[in-house]
Amino acid sequence: MFKVKVYITLRESVLDPQGNAVKGSLHSLNYKEVEDVRIGKYLELTIDKSERNIDELVKEMCEKLLANTVIEDYRYEVEEVVAQ
Amino acid sequence: MFKVKVYITLRESVLDPQGNAVKGSLHSLNYKEVEDVRIGKYLELTIDKSERNIDELVKEMCEKLLANTVIEDYRYEVEEVVAQ
Numbered sequence: 001m002f003k004v005k006v007y008i009t010l011r012e013s014v015l016d017p018q019g020n021a022v023k024g025s026l027h028s029l030n031y032k033e034v035e036d037v038r039i040g041k042y043l044e045l046t047i048d049k050s051e052r053n054i055d056e057l058v059k060e061m062c063e064k065l066l067a068n069t070v071i072e073d074y075r076y077e078v079e080e081v082v083a084q
Numbered sequence: 085m086f087k088v089k090v091y092i093t094l095r096e097s098v099l100d101p102q103g104n105a106v107k108g109s110l111h112s113l114n115y116k117e118v119e120d121v122r123i124g125k126y127l128e129l130t131i132d133k134s135e136r137n138i139d140e141l142v143k144e145m146c147e148k149l150l151a152n153t154v155i156e157d158y159r160y161e162v163e164e165v166v167a168q
Binding site for chain 1: 085091092093103106109110113115117118119120121122123124125126127128129130131132133134136141145148149150
């Protein structure tokens with residue numbers, strides 16, 4: 001079994017209105033030292049072992065469904081979990 | 085300057101309908117090996133140096149605004165960036 005952590009972020013060049021709104025809120029709470037906020041998604045997948053390579057599988061799922069690669073980047077970490 | 089990465093996840097005991105929906109979509113795309121999906125948020129903050137301790141600052145921001153600690157857990161990583 002694998003635990004896969006996927007991080008999906010907006011590409012550098014894409015505006016992040018949600019992040020800007022959070023920055024504004026932080027400023028109004030007097031956290032003026034906050035320069036920038038970017039918001040992304042974080043997914044934890046639990047995946048059973050299959051005959052397919054786990055990297056290939058995760059990449060395919062990201063490209064097809066999880067990330068919109070036109071405006072988003074993704075990266076992931078795979079951790080193998082040994083059943084007890 | 086600091087780059088802070090904040091990971092906000094739903095607590096273990098809280099249902100994740102968004103994650104379930106994504107799991108359903110992955111199954112219908114024939115990724116049957118996906119056992120579970122949990123969806124959280126990932127924030128990248130850029131924070132200027134101030135007289136306050138960075139850990140204290142980030143914790144306070146998470147508790148006050150970024151995470152809903154009733155249903156969410158958060159963790160973060162701080163990385164110091166040296167201006168060039």
